[in-house]
Structure formats: C-alpha cells, structure tokens
Amino acid sequence: MANREASHIDDIARTSLDDLINQYQTTKLGLNDRQAAQRLEKYGENTIQAGAHRSELLIFIENFTSLMAILLWISGIIAIFAGMLELGIAIWAVNVINGCFSYWQQHAAQKATDSLKRLLPSYVKVIRNGQAKQIQVEKLVPGDLISLQAGDAIPADARVFSTANFQVDESSLTGESVPVEKNDQYRAGDGEFAQANVVFAGTIVTSGTANALVFATGMSTEFGRIARLTASQKKVVYPLQRELNRLTRQLTLIAILIGVAFFVLAIFFVHYPVAKSFIFALGMIVAFIPEGLLPTVTLSLAQGTQRMAKRHALLKNLSSVETLGETTVICSDKTGTLTQNQMTINHLWLSTGQFDVTGTGYYTNGVIQVNGQPVALKEASDLTMLVQIATLDNDTEVVEGKQTEKSKILGTPTEAALIILARKAGINFGEIKQKFSRLKELPFDSTRKLMSTITKTPAGKIQVNTKGALSSELQICDRILANGQVRPLTDQDRQMILAVNEKYAREGLRTLAFSFREVTAADPLSGRNLSDYTIQSAETHMIFVGLAAMSDPPRPEIFEAVKKCHQANIRIIMVTGDSPITAKSIATRIGITSPSARVVTGDQLAQLSDHALQQIVRNEVIFARVAPEDKFRIVSTCQQNGEIVASTGDGVNDAPALKRADIGIAMGITGTDVAKDAADMILTDDNFASIVSAIEEGRTVYSNLQKFLLYILNSNVPEAMPSVVFLLTRGLVPLPLTVMQILTVDLGTDLLPALGLGTEKSEPGIMKQPPRPQNSHLLNKSIIWKAFGLYGLWASVISTAAYFFVNYVNGWPNAALMTSGVGYAKATTMTLGAIIFCQIAAAMNCRTQLSSVFSIGIFSNRRIWLGIVAEILLLALLMNVPFLQEIFNTGPLTTAEWGVLFCIPIPLFLLEESRKWLVRRLKDHQSTKNN
Known part of the structure; x- marks a missing residue:
C-alpha cells in the first residue's frame, strides 16, 4: 500500500465515530433514499471492473497475425500472382486451419469472466431511513451503515463501530491463514490491512x-485498487513466442536471400x-520456409497441454507450456500453496x-496413542481436562462434506483444530456440550485476549x-x-511455561x-446469579492446565x-503476508531455504532500493508481511536479473504478481477467481508437486x-x-522437384511424423539438468x-x-524424356519419394x-x-490418383522402384545409431578421465 493510501x-x-459521521454526511439512522440516490450517481455502482474485456473478434484475429502467419x-x-493458384490456396489453408485451432484451444481454456464482481455478495443489509433493509450490493454507497454477520462476504471498505465476538478472514488480501479479531477500537497492528476497526471488501466474516x-465502494476500495493494479500490468511475451519470432526472422531472411540469389542466377x-x-x-x-512449422508447434503444444491436464495442471495459453521448462525461480505464496490452509x-x-x-497421536476408545505408546485416559487426567476445555470453550462447528465434498468450517480455523483434536480423543462434540450445559459466555476481545x-x-x-x-x-x-492434582503456580512454573512457549x-x-476453575462452596461466586x-x-x-501448539502444516x-526443484536448479522464494517467524519456520522445515536465510518484511522492503x-x-x-505491490516488485526484480519467473498464489493479493510473472500459477480449489483470471496455469488439485x-x-x-x-529443417536441403x-x-537438367511437390513435403508428409516427435517422453535425467540458458535458442549450432x-x-x-536413376533406367540422356511427359513426372516422383x-x-x-x-x-x-x-x-x-497427378506432376512407380525407396531408411538409421x-x-571416456 502506498504511504498516502496507508x-x-x-x-x-x-x-472518532461522530466525526466520521459528519465527514461522510450521514447519521446514526443511516442515509435517506434521496442521499443514497445522489451518491450512487456520484460514485457509481459498487462493482469491480476487471478491465475492459477484449472483443472475441480481436482475440480471433490475433491468431492469424503472428510473424510466421504474416509470412505465409x-x-x-x-x-497467386505468379500464376500458381493451387500453391497460394494451399498456403492460405494452412494459416486458416492453424489460426482456428489456436483460437479454439485458447477459447476452451479461458472463457471471459468477471470474477472480481462475482466474489462480492449479491445483497447486503443496510440502515436507511432509520430502518434495516436488504439492498443489492451494487447500490451500496459511501456513508451507508451496514450490518455484518458470520458467513457474510464484506461488500465494501468500512469502519467498524460496534461488534460482538467479530472475526474476519483476510487471507485473500494478506495471505494470513488465521482470522483476525475486529472491534470498534483503533489498533494499527502489524502489516497491511491490520487496522482493528476497519474491514475490507472481499474478505469474509468468520464469526460474530x-x-x-462504509467509506469506500467499488474501485475505490483496497480490493478495487488491487484490481486496477492487476489490470495495469501488461503480460510479458512468452519466451517461446519470442523464440519462434526470432526463428521466423532467421528462416525468412535465409529463404529470401537464397530466393534473391537464385533469381539473379536464373536470369x-x-x-x-x-x-x-x-x-x-x-x-x-x-523450400526454405517451413510452412508446417507453425501448425506442428501449435499441435505439439496442444498435446503437451492435454498431458499436463491429466497431471492436474490446466494451461490457458499454449505457449506457456514451454515457459515452465525455462523457469529458474518460483515465487511462491505460503498459505494454501505450500501449506494446507488448515490449522x-x-x-x-x-x-x-x-x-x-x-x-x-490420537485417542481411541479411551486410550491415547502418544508417539506410538498407549496411555489410558485415567492416567492422563490433565490431558483429558485440556481437551474438555478446548471442546467446551468453543463456538465453531465442522460440517462434514457429503461424499467427495470437503468439510466446511462454521467459525474459526483455530477452534476447528480444537474440535478435530477432541474428535481424535473420541469425544463427541454434541454429547459433551449436553453433559456440560453452557450457562453463559464471556466473548473473546483483543484487550484481554x-x-x-x-x-x-x-x-x-x-x-x-x-x-x-x-x-x-x-x-x-x-x-x-x-x-490430576492442583497445586500453587510458582515462579519456576511460570518461567518454564514461558520458555516452552518461546x-x-x-x-x-x-x-x-487453557485454564479452568470450579466454583466451590467457599468461592465468592457460589450461589450468585449468572449476571454476577x-x-x-x-x-x-x-x-492453569496447559498449552496447545498449532500450525498451518505443509502439504x-x-x-x-x-527437492526436485533444487535438483533442477530452480530456486523457490517464499513471498507471503504471514509473519516472519511463521514464514521462516515453514520455509526451513520443508527445505526451501536453510536456517541462515534472510527474512525481509514488507516494511524493510519498502526501504530497499531496486539495486x-x-x-x-x-x-x-524469504519475504514476509508483504503487500500486493511488493509481490510484483519482487517478481519484476527477479526478471530484471534475467530470471524466468513462475509466481504461485491463490488470493486477491496474488493477482498482480501472477499477471506480471512469466507464468502465473493459481490454485484451482482454494484460489479466488481473481487469481485464476490473472494466472496462466491453474492447478486443479492445489498441489505444489503438480x-x-x-x-x-x-x-x-x-x-x-x-x-x-531438426526433422522439418533437414528436408530443406534435399528440397533445394x-x-x-x-x-x-x-538449365540442361530440368528441375527434379516442382514447387507443389516441395509443399507436399512441408505440409503433408512431414507433418504427421513431426507430431509423433512431439509426443516423445522425457529423456532420463531431464529434471537433473539446469534450466536452459536464455541466450540459447531453438535453432542452435547442433541443429x-x-x-x-x-x-x-x-x-x-x-x-x-x-x-x-529413373532417367537412366528410362534411356538417359534422352532430353525429351527428361523435360516432359511420363518420364519427367516419374523422375520427379522418384525424387519426392526419396x-x-x-x-x-x-x-x-x-x-x-x-x-x-533401441534403448527407448x-x-x-x-x-x-x-x-x-x-x-x-x-x-x-x-502417384496413382489422376487429378492429383495433374496437380503435383507425379506418376506411378514400378515395384522395383518402390523396393529401392524402402531400402533407403535402413543405412541412414544405422549410420546415425553408429x-x-x-x-x-x-x-564416457572423457568423464572417466576427468574422474
């Protein structure tokens, strides 16, 4: 958040509330209908504009305007102007088919959606004209008074002025996995969005x-600011697109230079x-323009996309398939990405x-298994008391999902973790609440905690x-x-407890x-009313009974x-809104970094120069307590260092970085629609391993x-x-190959085997090699x-x-046979066949x-x-269909000539194997010598 905005x-x-009411020209009875209508006209509807949607026609046309497509x-x-109508139509047909296929793949993977708008609730309860009423969320305006309860999605940025056990899940904005307590008292807190008496659009009420x-709606909210920030980021050109453009320029230049040279020589x-x-x-x-390259690349990428979909990774753009292979750095969120987002x-x-x-560790039939050793509950009465308190002092419910559905938490993840603990102890949540009937609750507040x-x-x-x-x-x-015995709490006890907590x-x-107290006959509260x-x-x-230590565990x-990322020389940088201690603990535990890794907070990052x-x-x-701007600044800086960056995330706060990265990766299950729209790839199983x-x-x-x-280009030489x-x-020897026959190789016979090459499995050790250098190219010296x-x-x-050979068999050097008729057609056919x-x-x-x-x-x-x-x-x-013979200047071959053709591949294959x-x-000899 910029300093001015913060x-x-x-x-x-x-x-103060009274000053704020005056500032926004409202009252404690809310706005009246006339004021609301005027403000709606002034500020606009409370909607998030994810940016102007591009027309489908424009997206469709883009698939026909790449450098290679323009060349074709x-x-x-x-x-066509040279009088070769069939050739011109064939080349254009290639472009049309390839463009349509690319558009179909793109359209199927990414349908235009206004996900930011969908994330907001449809209706909200407001106070207008002194009465509570439901209105469409789009009609909400600054100055409105709203009522919120558990389960509500907060529709706008608002200042809280009264609460009851009120907690909000801000993970979509901050990455913090634990709901935060909100009340009517100012508390700055640590990090962005931390003001205790302010709630933000796009977050969720978990309890109370x-x-x-309301002081900000629509694009004026922090939610809207992030949306605007995301929309302002221009998507980088995929490395493969850059490489194909470079390759096209190279091949075009070669083809034109050769064409000009041959034009001059012919004259x-x-x-x-x-x-x-x-x-x-x-x-x-x-001959030197590989017309089949573009459709072959497109189809190969599509095949890679389909294979990745089976491995739980959906790609929205075909070119991003290869970008993954170049990735050198993964900037990863923590909550819900590296961890389970479940306390x-x-x-x-x-x-x-x-x-x-x-x-x-779990309870079964009255016995707890602690590190594999059974302990009877009667021998662990202290433990039983702690679990009992955790169950009774709890307002959360866990609703079991049906069949494949996940369980739903109605309340806070922290209390849900305590319920799960009780279940492991064999304690029925409903039964114990009936046995220990609740008489009164003293709600949590941030002052006494x-x-x-x-x-x-x-x-x-x-x-x-x-x-x-x-x-x-x-x-x-x-x-x-x-x-099982109660004794005084000594200073030594206190020091021991504090040391364990640290x-x-x-x-x-x-x-x-956890603590408890029984009201005995000697207790001052004995016999008193509940109000006392x-x-x-x-x-x-x-x-004092004990402590429960918990965390959001790694997947x-x-x-x-x-481990595989490290073997592949891919670095992982954790970028999270969570606390520095938690972030470093998780990063060290799962092996992302060593214990000596530096931790930089959002505040520290703001003081750092770009250099x-x-x-x-x-x-x-490790970056902790970072804001949305910080995330894409980190991504941008890595790119400036020459890295190919993949950025992962699931929240609204991740969207700018996902869009800025070379490839953005969103979580499909826990990810917000905002993150999915900004990303290039969506993990359908939310599994980092994918x-x-x-x-x-x-x-x-x-x-x-x-x-x-290599396969496509090697035919250029025999074509030329x-x-x-x-x-x-x-000119004494007529052209042994016609232009249409050249096109037959480029667009016909080469295409299907080339697609087969696109389905080859990974060669052994491919993930133990470093990412390819960015200065390496598809068309290298070896190729x-x-x-x-x-x-x-x-x-x-x-x-x-x-x-x-064919001319010789047919009476060469008979010039008449070489230049026209069946003899010439047969000779060019044999050249094409060879x-x-x-x-x-x-x-x-x-x-x-x-x-x-042979090994594969x-x-x-x-x-x-x-x-x-x-x-x-x-x-x-x-060779044998008459109208095709006329178009392609071909003729039938004899059985002996077919036999010659079938013998050609064998020595070539054995030579290359040798x-x-x-x-x-x-x-191997050099490796042995070096060792």
Missing part, C-alpha cells in the same frame, strides 16, 4: 456480528525470362510433559473454562494442574493456553517437490520442439538441391549442423541420385539426442509409426 486508511481508523499470407499472395460505516546464368526466374526463385523460398494441533504441553499429537464459558458439570457444579493468549492466562492463574514460537507454532459472573469475577484464581507432498533488492533476490531470502510435473513436461516439450525442428543442379547445369550438414546432405545425395523415405529415417533418428533409439524401444512411439504409414499412403495417392554410439563412448 495514511488515508489510518486517518479513518483513528477518527504474403507467400500465398506471391504464389458487527455494524460498520544471368541460365538466361531464364524474368517471370520464369521469379517462379523459380519462389520455389526456393517455399492443526501439533503438540499439547502439560506440567507433566509434552505430547506430540501429529501423525501417530481471552474467551470463557460458564458451564454446569454433570455433577451439578459450576465450572469456568478459559482459553486464550498465554500472557493473559498467566495473569489470571494462581494454580496449576499436575498429575520454543514453540521459534518453530513457527501458535499457542493457546463477569470478566473480573469469573476470570480469576484460575487453574505432505511438498518435501519431495521442493539492493536485485542483490538480495540472488541469494536465499508444478514440478508441469516443469518437467515443459522441458520435454522444448526438447521435442527441437527434435521436430534440385534447383542447385538446375543452376549448375545451366544447424545436423539438419544441413548431416541429415540434409545424406538426403540430398540420395534424392538427386534417385532422379538420375526425400520422403529419407525423412522416415530422420524421424527415427530425431527421437533421441544421444541415447540409442523402436516401436514405443506409435504416433510416429502411424505418421510414417500415413505419409507412405499419401505418396501412393499422389554416430550416437561413438559420441556416447567419447563422453
């Missing part, structure tokens, strides 16, 4: 009731007419010792049960329960203290997930992109070689060498030889980078084999 909230919190549109125009004066070397030279040059451009009792401390009730209930025991005695902060409990206790605090645990049981008279001379699977923050985020660090699986999938997708890039032969012979100098060279020699069968070998060779294909199974990828069968069938159709074996041997 000051504004503080001013309202400090102002232009190529189609050139082809309150009346409040001055072969003495072709200008028009014919242009068509010839266009054929070269078509759990860890330890119970009594004067007789500590009981660990995590994991194996205690809650007490006055109950009647089954024996007919009056008992006072108290729970609350240890500091307050020790002030009202003068005795202690020890082994130990729990260092471990990030919160504590509640006041805080002063009842909460005194109490018997069970988080430990292995964090200082850049240095801090390069090392182990992020690790998604990162592995992203790395695999990138590896597979390189595999089929016929034109080289044509030039070198000054260029293999595509143009190895696979491409082999295919060029073989396909050119196939052309001359390129296709060389691509069959390339598809198998591209399946691994160094491993032998020759037939383990069925999609590649289906693609190979499909391209052979397509070649057969082009090369990979040799490289592996050299690497």
Whole structure:
C-alpha cells in the first residue's frame, strides 16, 4: 500500500465515530433514499471492473497475425500472382486451419469472466431511513451503515463501530491463514490491512456480528485498487513466442536471400525470362520456409497441454507450456500453496510433559496413542481436562462434506483444530456440550485476549473454562494442574511455561493456553446469579492446565517437490503476508531455504532500493508481511536479473504478481477467481508437486520442439538441391522437384511424423539438468549442423541420385524424356519419394539426442509409426490418383522402384545409431578421465 493510501486508511481508523459521521454526511439512522440516490450517481455502482474485456473478434484475429502467419499470407499472395493458384490456396489453408485451432484451444481454456464482481455478495443489509433493509450490493454507497454477520462476504471498505465476538478472514488480501479479531477500537497492528476497526471488501466474516460505516465502494476500495493494479500490468511475451519470432526472422531472411540469389542466377546464368526466374526463385523460398512449422508447434503444444491436464495442471495459453521448462525461480505464496490452509494441533504441553499429537497421536476408545505408546485416559487426567476445555470453550462447528465434498468450517480455523483434536480423543462434540450445559459466555476481545464459558458439570457444579493468549492466562492463574492434582503456580512454573512457549514460537507454532476453575462452596461466586459472573469475577484464581501448539502444516507432498526443484536448479522464494517467524519456520522445515536465510518484511522492503533488492533476490531470502505491490516488485526484480519467473498464489493479493510473472500459477480449489483470471496455469488439485510435473513436461516439450525442428529443417536441403543442379547445369537438367511437390513435403508428409516427435517422453535425467540458458535458442549450432550438414546432405545425395536413376533406367540422356511427359513426372516422383523415405529415417533418428533409439524401444512411439504409414499412403495417392497427378506432376512407380525407396531408411538409421554410439563412448571416456 502506498504511504498516502496507508495514511488515508489510518486517518479513518483513528477518527472518532461522530466525526466520521459528519465527514461522510450521514447519521446514526443511516442515509435517506434521496442521499443514497445522489451518491450512487456520484460514485457509481459498487462493482469491480476487471478491465475492459477484449472483443472475441480481436482475440480471433490475433491468431492469424503472428510473424510466421504474416509470412505465409504474403507467400500465398506471391504464389497467386505468379500464376500458381493451387500453391497460394494451399498456403492460405494452412494459416486458416492453424489460426482456428489456436483460437479454439485458447477459447476452451479461458472463457471471459468477471470474477472480481462475482466474489462480492449479491445483497447486503443496510440502515436507511432509520430502518434495516436488504439492498443489492451494487447500490451500496459511501456513508451507508451496514450490518455484518458470520458467513457474510464484506461488500465494501468500512469502519467498524460496534461488534460482538467479530472475526474476519483476510487471507485473500494478506495471505494470513488465521482470522483476525475486529472491534470498534483503533489498533494499527502489524502489516497491511491490520487496522482493528476497519474491514475490507472481499474478505469474509468468520464469526460474530458487527455494524460498520462504509467509506469506500467499488474501485475505490483496497480490493478495487488491487484490481486496477492487476489490470495495469501488461503480460510479458512468452519466451517461446519470442523464440519462434526470432526463428521466423532467421528462416525468412535465409529463404529470401537464397530466393534473391537464385533469381539473379536464373536470369544471368541460365538466361531464364524474368517471370520464369521469379517462379523459380519462389520455389526456393517455399523450400526454405517451413510452412508446417507453425501448425506442428501449435499441435505439439496442444498435446503437451492435454498431458499436463491429466497431471492436474490446466494451461490457458499454449505457449506457456514451454515457459515452465525455462523457469529458474518460483515465487511462491505460503498459505494454501505450500501449506494446507488448515490449522492443526501439533503438540499439547502439560506440567507433566509434552505430547506430540501429529501423525501417530490420537485417542481411541479411551486410550491415547502418544508417539506410538498407549496411555489410558485415567492416567492422563490433565490431558483429558485440556481437551474438555478446548471442546467446551468453543463456538465453531465442522460440517462434514457429503461424499467427495470437503468439510466446511462454521467459525474459526483455530477452534476447528480444537474440535478435530477432541474428535481424535473420541469425544463427541454434541454429547459433551449436553453433559456440560453452557450457562453463559464471556466473548473473546483483543484487550484481554481471552474467551470463557460458564458451564454446569454433570455433577451439578459450576465450572469456568478459559482459553486464550498465554500472557493473559498467566495473569489470571494462581494454580496449576499436575498429575490430576492442583497445586500453587510458582515462579519456576511460570518461567518454564514461558520458555516452552518461546520454543514453540521459534518453530513457527501458535499457542493457546487453557485454564479452568470450579466454583466451590467457599468461592465468592457460589450461589450468585449468572449476571454476577463477569470478566473480573469469573476470570480469576484460575487453574492453569496447559498449552496447545498449532500450525498451518505443509502439504505432505511438498518435501519431495521442493527437492526436485533444487535438483533442477530452480530456486523457490517464499513471498507471503504471514509473519516472519511463521514464514521462516515453514520455509526451513520443508527445505526451501536453510536456517541462515534472510527474512525481509514488507516494511524493510519498502526501504530497499531496486539495486539492493536485485542483490538480495540472488541469494536465499524469504519475504514476509508483504503487500500486493511488493509481490510484483519482487517478481519484476527477479526478471530484471534475467530470471524466468513462475509466481504461485491463490488470493486477491496474488493477482498482480501472477499477471506480471512469466507464468502465473493459481490454485484451482482454494484460489479466488481473481487469481485464476490473472494466472496462466491453474492447478486443479492445489498441489505444489503438480508444478514440478508441469516443469518437467515443459522441458520435454522444448526438447521435442527441437527434435521436430531438426526433422522439418533437414528436408530443406534435399528440397533445394534440385534447383542447385538446375543452376549448375545451366538449365540442361530440368528441375527434379516442382514447387507443389516441395509443399507436399512441408505440409503433408512431414507433418504427421513431426507430431509423433512431439509426443516423445522425457529423456532420463531431464529434471537433473539446469534450466536452459536464455541466450540459447531453438535453432542452435547442433541443429544447424545436423539438419544441413548431416541429415540434409545424406538426403540430398540420395534424392538427386534417385532422379538420375529413373532417367537412366528410362534411356538417359534422352532430353525429351527428361523435360516432359511420363518420364519427367516419374523422375520427379522418384525424387519426392526419396526425400520422403529419407525423412522416415530422420524421424527415427530425431527421437533421441544421444541415447540409442533401441534403448527407448523402436516401436514405443506409435504416433510416429502411424505418421510414417500415413505419409507412405499419401505418396501412393499422389502417384496413382489422376487429378492429383495433374496437380503435383507425379506418376506411378514400378515395384522395383518402390523396393529401392524402402531400402533407403535402413543405412541412414544405422549410420546415425553408429554416430550416437561413438559420441556416447567419447563422453564416457572423457568423464572417466576427468574422474
């Protein structure tokens, strides 16, 4: 929160109720209808505007305007003006199909929703004209008086002026997992949104009731400020988009330069007419522009998206699949992301010792299992008393969910944890409340930090049960329960209890203290009326029983997930609104950081310069008590350091950082709609471990992109070689491959095996490698060498030889056979067939980078084999269907010629297997030598 805004909230919190009423020109009877109507016109409706929704038409058009798509549109125009209508239509068809598919994927993954507006309640109870009435929340205006109760979503920022046991869950704004107590007294508190007498839009009432004066509605609320902040963040361009744009520019430049060179050579070397030279040059451009790259990439990313959906990760944009594989830093929220957002009792401390009730600690049939050792309840009467107080001094209910539904908490998570503890003890919540009938309650308040209930025991005695902060409990206790006996509470006891409490605090645990007191005949309250049981008279001379230490526990699977992140050289930075002690305890416990990690609070962060923050985020660090602006500042700073940042979160406060990050990851179950809208990926199981699986999938997708890039590009050389032969012979040897045949390879036969490469599984050890450097590229030296100098060279020699082979069989050097008729069509068909069968070998060779294909199974990828069968069938159709023969200038081959084609892949595959074996041997030898 900016200093000015923080000051504004503080001013309202400090102002007396009477002055605030005057300031907002209202009364204790509320606004009248005329005032409300005027203010509604002035301030507008109480709605959150998530930003202007872009038209579906604009989103649809964007799928047809990428750099590669524009290049294909232009190529189609050139082809049509050059008289090659079929070629132009084919190129445009590729663009249309790919654009429609991309739009369909995008539209299916992310439907336009106004989630911020949905998060607000539909109706609110206000005081107008001196009467309580229900109005639509959109009609709420500054100056309105509203009534709130448990379960209500707070509709606007408001100043509280009366409360009864009122608590609010602000986790969607602050990340703090424990509800905060609110009352009519000013208390600044620690961190943002901490004013005790102010409530904020978008938070939830967990218990009690309150009346409040609205001072901000709609986009003027803190909720609206975060929405505006989120909308103002422009989404960064995905690394894959940048890389594909770079690759497109590279390939376009290469294709145009080659086309220009061949155009000039055709005119001055072969003495072709200008028009014919242009068509010839266009054929070269078509040969070097991988028209199939865009649809292949799109389909491969879609396949990766589908595989990730099965692993509980929904991606809203196809390009974000690969971004995960590049991730170097994860800025993770704590509550609900790394932890379960469910308070759990860890330890119970009594004067007789500590009981660990995590994991194996539970009660069954009157026996408690403590660290695996059974203890009869009669031998643990102190423990029984603590659980009994926790049950009686409790206003929360846990409603069991039906079948697969989660249980619902009606009250506070802290009291719910006590109910769960009682259930583990075999205590029926309803039965014990019947046996110990409640006579009166002394509600919790932030001043004394205690809650007490006055109950009647089954024996007919009056008992006072108290729970609350240890500091307050020790002030009202003068005795202690020890082994079922009551004795005086000594200074030594007090020091011991405080030391234990401090130990729990260092471990990030919160504590509640418990005490009780029976009203005996000698007690001053004996025989008195219930009205005489006041805080002063009842909460005194109490018997201290013990402590319950609790925490929001880490998710069970988080430990292995964090370990995998570290193995993959991915750093995790915890960014939370929770307290520094709790944040560091959790981060250290699950292995995100070492105990020596630095903790930076939001206040400290505000004092840091950008340069200082850049240095801090390069090392182990935890950020606690941070505001929304702080979160995306941290993300931005990591990006300035050259990191690819994934940011996780589930609350409204996480939305700006989720949108600013290279990839935002929202929780699907506990996440707010605001977070989901801002994110690129949604975890359907709220499982941090799913992020690790998604990162592995992203790395695999990138590896597979390189595999089929190699596969697609290696056919460019044999496609271009016929034109080289044509030039070198000054046109004596006619073009062994036509432009339409080139397009057949790029858009037809190459496509299906390439998609098969996109489904290859992760190669071993992919998650033990560091993220790829940002200065590395899809088209690297290794791919260029293999595509143009190895696979491409082999295919060029073989396909050119196939052309001359057919001509030789048919009477070469008969010029008439070479330039027209069946002989020429058959020769070009053989050239096309040779390129296709060389691509069959390339598809198998591209399946691994160094491993032998035999090690992963020759037939383990069925999609590649289906693609190979499909391209052979397509070649057969082009050869034998008359109207296709006319379009593609093809003719039928003999059985012997088919036999030659089928023999081509075998030596190429074995040659590459031998090369990979040799490289592996050299690497193993070098590794052994170094060791």
